[in-house]
Amino acid sequence: VNLILLEPEDFLSGDPRDPSCDRGPQRVRLGGRQLRHVREVHRAEVGRELAVGVVGGPRGRGEVVALDENALEMEVLLDGAPPPPLPVTLLLALPRPKVLSRLLRDITTFGVKEIVLLRTWRVEQSFWQSPALEPERIRRQLLLGLEQAGDTVLPRVRLRRRFKPFVEDELPGLAEGTLRLLAHPGSSLPCPRGVSGPITLAVGPEGGFIPYEVEALEAQGFQAVTLGERPLRVETAVAALLARLS
Amino acid sequence: VNLILLEPEDFLSGDPRDPSCDRGPQRVRLGGRQLRHVREVHRAEVGRELAVGVVGGPRGRGEVVALDENALEMEVLLDGAPPPPLPVTLLLALPRPKVLSRLLRDITTFGVKEIVLLRTWRVEQSFWQSPALEPERIRRQLLLGLEQAGDTVLPRVRLRRRFKPFVEDELPGLAEGTLRLLAHPGSSLPCPRGVSGPITLAVGPEGGFIPYEVEALEAQGFQAVTLGERPLRVETAVAALLARLS
Secondary structure, three states, X not given: OOOEEEOHHHEOOOOOOOOOOOOOOEEEEEOHHHHHHHHHOOOXXXXXXXXXXXXXXXXXXXXXXXXXOOOEEEEEEEEEOOOOOEEEEEEEXXXXXXXXXXXXXXXXXXXXXXXXXXXXXXXXXXXXXXXXXXXXXXXXXXXXXXHHHOOOOOOEEEEEOOHHHHHHHHHHHHHOOOEEEXXXXXXXXXXXXXXXXXXXXXXXXXXXXXXXXXXXXXXXOOEEEEOOOOOOOHHHHHHHHHHXXX | OOOEEEOHHHEOOOOOOOOOOOOOOEEEEEOHHHHHHHHXXXXXXXXXXXXXXXXXXXXXXXXXXXXXXXXXXXXXXXXXXXXXXXXXXXXXXXXXXXXXXXXXXXXXXXXEEEEEEEOOOOOOHHXXXXXXXOHHHHHXXXXXHXXXXXXXXXXXXXXXXXXXXXXXXXXXXXXXXXXXXXXXXXXXOXXXXXXXXXEEEEEOOOOOOOHXXXXXXXXXXXXXXXXXXXXXXXXXXXXXXXXXXX
């Protein structure tokens, strides 16, 4: 029941994100890997209706009108907006590559649109050399997260390999006007529930932020909060924090 | 910084869970796989202090007093209680084996003590043949979850391969006096936040419960609730629900 995400170039009738373009039914043609995916995962056959969306654009329904070995054609009606985003900017100490892939997918499913992958003291140097950081690999995980959520709007992912310049020079602008929280198992302040405004949330690596990093973030108005006395794995903690805050 | 979980037979001085036993320092001896684990993961060396707990018993600190190729000995003082449990009974449609392992670990880390792995219509038959369901494999994941949480109390895991008899005959007793919730993406009732009393939470498989199953659970007093319009993967949904409820 996941969304099928279409790229503008799949449309035979021009870019569907163009606001001046006709909003009636449009024709889409899929081949190659996309065709295999739609046949295997969505069991596409002629006459079947599928949920579709355009990357960076609207969503709607598509009806399969032609299907052979080389291509699938759909008539799509794009009359819906993607679900509202989660107003959370996530600063995440770069996790190990395998965890990163799953996390990027989940964070995207939750609706986060601003992700900063950050170097901190306890992030292993080797993580920055991982192929999981290649833009195409990151994009693949984001798309999987969008498909799961029925969303179309890709998050922006920034890689920041220098903690201090990021926190001192870039973070003040990024976090301005938001509630600033720092997940820190040592804190005694419980993480707030159901916050309605925008949030900037910082999550450390396995082992946590070092005291210098906690102080640097506190100097930028971040408050240390905890989910309780049971430390969670990073990927579980991120899901738990986003669920608690939203 | 995880806990080292000790089994009663690791104690040279008798069962440490025995309430009549001396609460002074006790001597523990580890060999084989446990020895390797403590050396590699906890970098044990003579004089080092480590967090320890006894499966099913108290927790405390241990000091390494002897270490060679074959054995490690610790002097341990068990003066602490494990963290309080999370008063949630989790009914979980049996997920695919790889997901099951991670989920059992995470659910345990959250402090859930009652887990029912349930057959539902959309659970693939083959999942029940997986070696991941062998008691020793399940126990291994539970222990990993306890070590992560600093907990010592193993959850009870029940496998129930027949939905109807379980829901009609066993569930009423199990769920008595608890708030009964059913995670259902189609519901319009938001999942409650920060519930203080005991809860029974039912979570379906990928694709959800079928209408018959929803009705059977509703007949037992379960209320369908949702985390919003973005469907999460099962393992992420479980973490999100437990975080939201607690």
